[in-house]
Amino acid sequence: MRYSLDQLEMFARVAKTGSFSAAARSLGKTQSTISMAIANLEVDWGLPLFDRTSKLPTLTPAGRKLLNEVELVLERCLDLESQANDLGELVEPRLTLAIEVPYKALMPAITDFAAQFPAVDLDVRHPFHGDVSDLLVKGEVDLGVAFAQPDYPRDLGFSQMGKLILAHVARRDHPLARQASVSFAELRSHRRLVFSAHNNTLPSTEYLDSARSWQAESYLALLEMTRAGLGWTTLPRQLILRELEEGELVELQLAAYPHTDWLVGVDLIWSKARVLGKAGVWLKRRLQDHKVYELDRNGNATTL
Incomplete structure (x- = not known):
């Protein structure tokens, strides 16, 4: 697997916020970091995720379909972390x-x-x-x-x-x-x-x-x-x-x-x-x- 969970999170955040700059602000990263991560993800998957011909990026049909799968992956990762956290033995x-x-x-x-x-x-x-x-x-x-x-x-x-x-x-x-x-x-x-x-x-x-x-x-x-x-x-x-x-x-x-x-x-x-x-x-x-x-x-x- 060449892509990372960070890339998936950036992809989902751009789709949610509607722009690379807004996603960068919400994640505390630079806009160039977000743009590069999305571009690398598109190379790895061999298809465009966003249509960049307009002022704001919009999901392509393929990007819209993959977004649902990405959301599921991210949610399962959070569930996994939650279950791992529940195994803690220390009494706070x-x-x-x-x-x-x-x-x-x-x-x-x-x-x-x-x-x-x-x-x-x-x-x-x-x-x-x-x-x-x-x-x-x-x-x-x-x-x-x-x-x-x-x-x-x-x-x-x-x-x-x-x-x-x-x-x-x-x-x-x-x-x-x-x-x-x-x-x-x-x-x-x-x-x-x-x-x-x-x-x-x-x-x-x-x-x-x-x-x-x-x-x-x-x-x-x-x-x-x-x-x-x-x-x-x-x-x-x-x-x-x-x-x-x-x-x-x-x-x-x-x-x-x-x-x-x-x-x-x-x-x-x-x-x-x-x-x-x-x-x-x-x-x-x-x-x-x-x-x-x-x-x-x-x-x-x-x-x-």
């Missing part, structure tokens, strides 16, 4: 875990970790900007638990832990709370309080747009604003069980979804390149085995 003194979902859903696994590794310190970070993936890519945290996103960077691994319910709620004296059924048009006529990180990234959020909206970087901020009667919002039901039970907040019944709850997946996310010690590997596997669920409006568990 500290782990950092980013948690975006209500903590109550993870307490059984964290309690087991405390019993298994009492000497290991655990730093729990709340990603106010909803940037769990970004924190992992930057190497600032070891593991992350977050609401599922449509896609992740290639160098991140993930597995679904289960599903939680996001509830649309308002204070009991809010005009929407007095209605037995609420349409999307009626939602849009009132101020929406939005968790900024998930404004348009979770499934079905496009239906919840409002002409007036305030954004906040934490669920607790949204909860306090909703309790103050400033608008309606969407919160994890696990976070507001007491407020719902006491009647302070009322769950809005959407006319378009009269018999179903808004279920959103919860993912465990990790960096494939991150080297975890014995404690990190144990916690990762324990979280993968831990099932996150709650009861929907029909009393059924929100399983995978």
Whole structure:
């Protein structure tokens, strides 16, 4: 094999960024290094990968087809590194875990970790900007638990832990709370309080747009604003069980979804390149085995 993994990475990055210069900046290399690597790759394979007749390079039909294979090779390499890292035997003194979902859903696994590794310190970070993936890519945290996103960077691994319910709620004296059924048009006529990180990234959020909206970087901020009667919002039901039970907040019944709850997946996310010690590997596997669920409006568990 005459070509290298570095060349494959450069090829994939040029295809993703759309230019040799952008790929060079993202990889910390010179543009000439990128250009030479691609040219050598084309010589090795005996075909052009990019059409260079226009201002920006565009994939040729052959390049487009080979890109899919290259992405698979790079992904398998990351998986291989991740598995090799998981074989580490050293117990690290500290782990950092980013948690975006209500903590109550993870307490059984964290309690087991405390019993298994009492000497290991655990730093729990709340990603106010909803940037769990970004924190992992930057190497600032070891593991992350977050609401599922449509896609992740290639160098991140993930597995679904289960599903939680996001509830649309308002204070009991809010005009929407007095209605037995609420349409999307009626939602849009009132101020929406939005968790900024998930404004348009979770499934079905496009239906919840409002002409007036305030954004906040934490669920607790949204909860306090909703309790103050400033608008309606969407919160994890696990976070507001007491407020719902006491009647302070009322769950809005959407006319378009009269018999179903808004279920959103919860993912465990990790960096494939991150080297975890014995404690990190144990916690990762324990979280993968831990099932996150709650009861929907029909009393059924929100399983995978």
